Amino acid sequence: MREFHLGYEKIHACPNDCCLFRKDKADLDKCPRCHASRWKVDKHTKKAKVGVPAKVLRYLLIIPRFKAMFKSEKDGSRFMVAFQ
DSSP states (O other), X not given: OTTTTOOEEEEEEOTTSSOEEOGGGTTOSBOTTTOOBSEEEOTTTOOEEEEEESOEEEXXXXXXXXXXXXXXXXXXXXXXXXXX
């Protein structure tokens, strides 16, 4: 993705896919629905490794993708013809 200058946003997620830890839930350590730890848990000591998320969602930002797609008039018109 770096080659194309298209970034992504990392969002911590509940390991059970209940919620995303962003906006009002960004500071929580446990899922409000299933109470699973946000952080990866060590199998031997059963302690949460704070700072290491259990699951990460990589959200591809759409605006930079559109800007890259319509960068030149030639490429943009070809895209529009494909969808007509």
